[in-house]
Amino acid sequence: xxxxxxxxxxxxxxxxxxxxxxxxxxxxxxxxxxxxxxxxxxxxxxxxxxxxxxxxxxxxxxxxxxxxxxxxxxxxxxxxxxxxxxxxxxxxxxxxxxxxxxxxxxxxxxxxxxxxxxxxxxxxxxxxxxxxxxxxxxxxxxxxxxxxxxxxxxxxxxxxxxxxxxxxxxxxxxxxxxxxxxxxxxxxxxxxxxxxxxxxxxxxxxxxxxxxxxxxxxxxxxxxxxxxxxxxxxxxxxxxxxxxxxxxxxxxxxxxxxxxxxxxxxxxxxxxxxxxxxxxxxxxxxxxxxxxxxxxxxxxxxxxxxxxxxxxxxxxxxxxxxxxxxxxxxx
Numbered sequence: 001x002x003x004x005x006x007x008x009x010x011x012x013x014x015x016x017x018x019x020x021x022x023x024x025x026x027x028x029x030x031x032x033x034x035x036x037x038x039x040x041x042x043x044x045x046x047x048x049x050x051x052x053x054x055x056x057x058x059x060x061x062x063x064x065x066x067x068x069x070x071x072x073x074x075x076x077x078x079x080x081x082x083x084x085x086x087x088x089x090x091x092x093x094x095x096x097x098x099x100x101x102x103x104x105x106x107x108x109x110x111x112x113x114x115x116x117x118x119x120x121x122x123x124x125x126x127x128x129x130x131x132x133x134x135x136x137x138x139x140x141x142x143x144x145x146x147x148x149x150x151x152x153x154x155x156x157x158x159x160x161x162x163x164x165x166x167x168x169x170x171x172x173x174x175x176x177x178x179x180x181x182x183x184x185x186x187x188x189x190x191x192x193x194x195x196x197x198x199x200x201x202x203x204x205x206x207x208x209x210x211x212x213x214x215x216x217x218x219x220x221x222x223x224x225x226x227x228x229x230x231x232x233x234x235x236x237x238x239x240x241x242x243x244x245x246x247x248x249x250x251x252x253x254x255x256x257x258x259x260x261x262x263x264x265x266x267x268x269x270x271x272x273x274x275x276x277x278x279x280x281x282x283x284x285x286x287x288x289x290x291x292x293x294x295x296x297x298x299x300x301x302x303x304x305x306x307x308x309x310x311x312x313x314x315x316x317x318x319x320x321x322x323x324x325x326x327x328x329x330x331x
Contacts, residue, residue: 001031001032001075002071002072002073003020004034004037004075005037006037006076007079009038012226012229013038015226017034017052018047020034024049024050026234028234035073039058060097062108073118075119077233078122083149083188083190084189084190084191084285085285099152102159106160113167117168117170119233121229124153125175127149127289128150134292136295137294138297139247139296139298143157147288150288157173161244171244172244172245172246174245174246177219178191179221179222179225180194180221181222193211199317208275210277211282212255212283213255215255216292217290218251219252220248220251221313224305239302246298248294249299253310258310261310261311
């Protein structure tokens, strides 16, 4: 089986590549090769048992998308996007990458679909939802995004449904919760604050809290997100019917509850590194979300799982990203 990962240079793509290459399989399917595509050239820095070809490419160029599809990958993970804060700040870039780039890639597959029908796994986002919210978001809740990023993802979902309905490819869309605790450096995602206030203090660095402590979000760990992607590569998509996009399960917490988890796991000294620096622009974006819990019935029935508490998300980060250390000190 050949695997193509579009947007493989990002955090989630790198973790997916590391897992697939280390295990040499997705479920029972042995991996022959991995091609990873990103707009920026970077060292993947992963131990691998599978040949990996890292390509720097611009998916907003249609001919580039055609070339990437020419090798006929069996599974395509489509992770590429301009993140939420950047898509809001740069309207043209958000639509060019998140909409035109997605359409380009889908069209490139359609051109050869008479002899070829890959599994396409598209990462959407909980940002496709917008308020006012009920007490619980179920699988029938309306898509009414309040950000450009959410709108672009919702359109991508509709395209995925239609191209799958027409038989051009076998698509499945995953509405991801906010990934937390996200390793690495802060990025332009408005949702980054939820990870920043955990990640930096655990490493002994100060972190800016730019939004209200009452701000609420739904979370899953990077490990759960990789699990979602791997599971999506194995399930019987006939079980999806005509609704190809699924809301993934997650943990609901406010920022105040995040901080309480950090305090329980790591102590007051770590929490004291969080400083409040309110940013009204950041608050405006996260107010568009402020999600109640996701029921995620369809996804759970299909076998998608995640953690049960925010404490576990913090512990996962300490174990997987910090070598079991808090502020450089071994637990």
